[in-house]
Amino acid sequence: MPDSTVLPLLYKPEEAATQLRISRTKVYALLRSREIRSVKIDGCRRIPVAALSEYVARLEGRAA
Numbered sequence: 001m002p003d004s005t006v007l008p009l010l011y012k013p014e015e016a017a018t019q020l021r022i023s024r025t026k027v028y029a030l031l032r033s034r035e036i037r038s039v040k041i042d043g044c045r046r047i048p049v050a051a052l053s054e055y056v057a058r059l060e061g062r063a064a
Contacts (some may be wrong), residue, residue: 010039010046019052030055 011019016036017027027047030036035058037051 008049010048013045016047016052
């Protein structure tokens with residue numbers, strides 16, 4: 001039987017904050033500084049899942 005779980009492609013800033021375990025305010029600061037890339041859909045800011053992965057990978061690179 002096929003898995004019916006649908007994984008998101010885009011997160012709202014609030015959802016991204018939850019995923020990263022940081023505040024919504026911090027997510028907006030990261031968006032403003034372009035540390036996390038995003039897209040706009042009809043005026044709504046969305047963050048690609050890949051953008052969060054890239055951000056975390058950069059953080060891991062800095063820690064090494």
